[in-house]
Amino acid sequence: MxxxxxxxxxxxxxxxxxxxxxxxxxxxxxxxxESCSHIAALLYGIADITQQKYSGKIAPTSKACEWIKxxxxxxxxxxxxEMVFNKFKSPDRKVSLYSVNASFSKDLSTPAILSFxxxxxxxxxxxxxxxxxxxxxxSCENNTSVSTxxxxxxxxxxxxxxxxxxxxxxxxxFLSYFDSLxxxxxxxxxxxxATREQHKNPLWKxxxxxxxxxxxxxxxxxxxxxxxxxxxxxxxxxxxxSFTNAAISWGKDHEQIAIDSYLIRxxxxxxxxxxxxxxxxxxxxLPHLGATPDGLVYCPHCNPYxxxxxxxxx
Numbered sequence: 001m002x003x004x005x006x007x008x009x010x011x012x013x014x015x016x017x018x019x020x021x022x023x024x025x026x027x028x029x030x031x032x033x034e035s036c037s038h039i040a041a042l043l044y045g046i047a048d049i050t051q052q053k054y055s056g057k058i059a060p061t062s063k064a065c066e067w068i069k070x071x072x073x074x075x076x077x078x079x080x081x082e083m084v085f086n087k088f089k090s091p092d093r094k095v096s097l098y099s100v101n102a103s104f105s106k107d108l109s110t111p112a113i114l115s116f117x118x119x120x121x122x123x124x125x126x127x128x129x130x131x132x133x134x135x136x137x138x139s140c141e142n143n144t145s146v147s148t149x150x151x152x153x154x155x156x157x158x159x160x161x162x163x164x165x166x167x168x169x170x171x172x173x174f175l176s177y178f179d180s181l182x183x184x185x186x187x188x189x190x191x192x193x194a195t196r197e198q199h200k201n202p203l204w205k206x207x208x209x210x211x212x213x214x215x216x217x218x219x220x221x222x223x224x225x226x227x228x229x230x231x232x233x234x235x236x237x238x239x240x241x242s243f244t245n246a247a248i249s250w251g252k253d254h255e256q257i258a259i260d261s262y263l264i265r266x267x268x269x270x271x272x273x274x275x276x277x278x279x280x281x282x283x284x285x286l287p288h289l290g291a292t293p294d295g296l297v298y299c300p301h302c303n304p305y306x307x308x309x310x311x312x313x314x
Contacts, residue, residue, distance in 0.1 A: 049062075108132060108133065117130065117133065121200060122200065125199065125200060125201075125202060125205075126202075126205075126242070130202075149190070149191060149194060149203065149206065149207060150183060150184075150187040150190070150191070152181065152183070152210055152211060152287060152288065153181075153210055155177070157173070157177075178288070181287045181288055182287060183282065183284055183287035184284060185284045187284075188281075188282045188283070188284050191207055191279065191280055191282055192278060192279045192280060192281055192282070193279060194207075194279060195207050195279030195280045195292075196277050196278060196279040197277070197279075198279070198292055199252070201279070204279060204280060204292070205238065207279075207280045207290070208238070208280060208290055208292070209237060209238045210236065210237055211236075211282075211288055211289065211290040212236070212288055212289050212290070213280075213289075213290045213291060213292065214290075214291040214292070215292075216235065216236060219232060219235060220232065247313075250313075251311075251313050254313070255294060255311050258311045258313070259275065259294065259295055259309055259311060262309065263275055266297075270299045270301060270302065272299060272300055272301065273297055273298070273299040274297065274298050274299075275295050275296065275297050275298075275309065276295065276296050276298075277295060277296075278292070278293065278295065278296045279292065280292050281293070293308035293309060293310050294308075294309045294310055294311045295308070295309035296308060296309070297309060
């Protein structure tokens with residue numbers, strides 16, 4: 001049935017040749033002698049292929065292609081402008097619309113919910129659950145909301161990434177926009193009152209967004225000229241999550257204790273000194289700046305009369 005000739009040279013390279021003839025003799029030239037298994041392997045392979053061919057289990061790659069067959073259609077080429085395209089029309093069917101909202105509204109004014117809301121605001125004032133309540137500060141004397149606060153920015157321009165924003169034209173545009181920032185003295189007072197309680201007040205975070213505040217100036221002055229400003233801009237626009245740790249939490253919990261200790265000691269020499277809490281302080285001539293000291297002090301015997309309290313723990 002077959003004849004196999006296997007040649008092996010002394011060199012590392014091998015040369016194999018297989019001849020299929022009508023001869024019934026099999027002869028192998030292999031150094032392995034009678035222990036050579038090439039003859040048996042070829043016979044087993046031929047027998048397996050023959051059996052699979054009869055049983056229909058032959059490998060698809062060993063058969064002629066069956067899925068790509070020419071269709072018996074006489075098609076002639078056409079120009080694109082002569083072709084007509086028809087859009088497929090799906091059969092009419094009725095789509096049942098339903099709402100994913102709850103069919104009832106939960107009463108959020110119960111004492112238990114209000115108590116939980118207060119505790120959650122002390123721990124995480126940015127929690128998503130708090131969005132169920134109107135964004136109004138409890139400490140605001142005039143119940144000021146986010147929508148009624150004066151906005152700092154009103155940007156009506158945008159540049160594509162391909163534009164060089166360091167060009168003279170862009171820089172002049174930015175300077176003109178910067179000079180157009182305005183805020184009135186009444187708005188400054190309104191913002192200060194509306195943002196008291198600081199981090200416990202959602203309006204405090206809203207007003208500071210986009211302004212250069214005192215707590216962020218360290219990151220601003222330390223930025224190198226060759227460092228891309230992307231991360232700093234994200235920080236100034238409050239796109240990054242707020243950072244906290246055990247030391248910061250401890251400082252927030254003991255801030256009022258430190259202020260009370262300071263007032264007791266200072267009032268020994270300045271009895272009429274008074275202290276008040278404050279929100280974001282903005283100068284009408286510098287609307288892009290802002291600061292939130294930990295308190296304001298007033299003493300009629302001192303010059304100047306007013307001062308600020310800033311608590312730092314070491």
